[in-house]
Amino acid sequence: MAPRYPVEDLYKHNDYIKMVQIKKQMSLQQQRIFDTVLASIQEMKKVGLIDEIISEGELVLDFHIFREQMLKGASIKKINRSELKKAMETMVDIKFSYQTDDEVGAFVIFQKARINFEDNKVYLTFGKDFRTENLLPTANYTALSLTYLNSFSSQYGRLLYQYFKMLIGKDINKPFRTDITLDIDFLHKLLGINQNEHTNYINNNSLFISRVINPAILQINETTDLVARIEPIKRGRKISHIQFFFPPKDELLSKQKEDDQPVHPSKENLLFVPSFSIFKEFRDWLLKYMIGKQLVIGPQGYLSHVVISLSSKGYLHNDTNDTDLSPDDAMLMWTWLFENQERIGQINLSEDDIKLLNLKNKRFMIHDHEKDMEEKVIIKEVKKSEANPQYLFVELINDNGEIRQIDNFFTYNMLHNVKEI
DNA sequence: ACCTAGCTTGCTTGAGAACC
DNA sequence: GGTTCTCAAGCAAGCTAGGT
Structure with missing residues (x-):
């Protein structure tokens, strides 16, 4: 019997590099939407919806999951129709061009992308030449973390971070590995650097490090759950390898431990909300100081994880399903808020706390x-x-x-x- | 001691993202 | 819809330290 793990590991890397070759040709927006698709697949697998994903060259995603993934870590808090339309356009714009000794060419990855609001599904039809196995195995192993991915502005940072996450594995508390030494040639492949497009980086390893690796590391440290650093390794005067270290941030690990226990709000964390005996004064105060902010979590009549915020237009907004409350519901909510003024701003309540408070x-x-x-x-x-x-x-x-x-x-x-x- | 491959730095430009 | 900002990449001159 063939040794199992090394082989899988190899495939894992090969698949990753194939994927990078594809991603490298995308714009940042295209990468984002493509990763959203991957993350949606993962999420659907997690909740057991995987069987429905593929039918006849078509990928069928749950719209709610898709939208949820789109929002993760994005600067926008709400997705409207025109943004969805733009996302679908971005999707069909994704092309892959290639070059061999015999020919040059290009093909589309998604031939058709549509969202049906009736059945709440996202239908993606693959281009004829795109081999789905390039896409789908990734869903099995790459623990995508869109929350952080979407905050990257550097494409190399994105790629390197995803590679680190692949090595770390699913559980950041029990990382599979947190360091690796790679030779420069492999790194070129990993980051999609090639002789045709990046002669400078191929011919000048130092430039490659200072312009590609260092900015990527910097951004990983700034925005993600990892604290990364590198150690260049020289052979003679030439840099031949780079050693990477990428352990998780300490505060993240300790935070994870705290999360296991119910969170009790401490006084320092609460913002000051004066108490009002006149409803109009109460409402005016909120509209003056709380626009765009989260008001309460798990108010009566809602699930305990639901957060109600005040939209920029002054409407009460359900952050969980991303809709403004209907006029009737809003009326009830305003009344409830007035009666439960001390709940405003207490967003970190545990489920138990909320149940009691309600x-x-x-x-x-x-x-x-x-x-x-x-x-x-x-x-x-x-x-x-x-x-x-x-x-x-x-x-x-x-x-x-x-x-x-x-x-x-x-x-x-x-x-x-x-x-x- | 000298040579030069490889490293470092600065300036510039175009594309595309973000902002207003 | 126009402007500003950021990122990625090119070019080139100067420097440094490993090789001879």
Whole structure:
């Protein structure tokens, strides 16, 4: 039996270089949209939609996933129709030209690209000559990180970063490797440098390093999760190899550890929001100071990861599905925001925190044993009981303004399931 | 000690991205 | 839609250190 890993490793590199040859001919925008396609494929694989991807030379992507990937790390926060149209145009503009001893030529990669808003799918028809296996195996191994990729302005930075990520593998906490020594010839191939187009870089290794490698490393350090550096290795007076080091940034690793635990907002992190008793003043204040900012996460009636922001036009905006709230929903949301002013600006709440906070201001009937009668109460305060985190500490207020504190009795489910009146 | 391949630096230009 | 900015790349003169 043939040794498995070295062979795969070789394919991996060969495929990568093939891919680079293609990418190198693209403009930055084309690279971005092409990577979006790859990232969408990966994401669909991750969520188990892979079987539907390819049919008869056509790639079918989920539009929501595609749009989500497009937005990752991009400066824009919202994608409108004209941008989607531009993306489709960019896609069919991607060409690959080649040159052999016998001939020169060019072909398109995508012959047709369209988004159907009825079935929410992106249909990409491959050009006749494009071999999809050049594209699709990549989805298996290259852990694309569009968040960082889209912030690159340098094409060499993009390419080198993707190569590092390929070597690191899926889990940045358990990198497969974080250094490698490459000879200059291989680097030329890796970055798509060739004799015809880049005579200077082929003939002058130092120029190649100072104009290609160094700026790329600089940008990787500036924008990504890696801290990269190089060590040129000389043979005689000529630089023959470059040693690369690319461990993950420390703060990223420690941040990852923190992420495992629920995040509790600290006072320092919260922005100051004065409290208002008049709705109009409240609304005016938000419109004056919070335009374009995130307002709340997981408000009542929404999933706990949904972030509501205030758009530049002053509309309430659901960042998760990227739509403005309908007038009816917006009305409800404004009311809710007014009643829950302390939630504004608290974006780093954990799911647990949100669930508890969303119980606040809930009205329900409670049976008063002393008076032996049903009474209407509103939840004013709710937090985990200090004695026993399974239970809650709850502060209730009735119509007469009487406050009652109940500790160690209610559970989250009890309060959640009780019928609102 | 001298020569020169390879390194370094500065200036320039065009393309295309970003900005207003 | 026009202007400004940035990136990639060319050209060339001067320098340096490894080779002879």
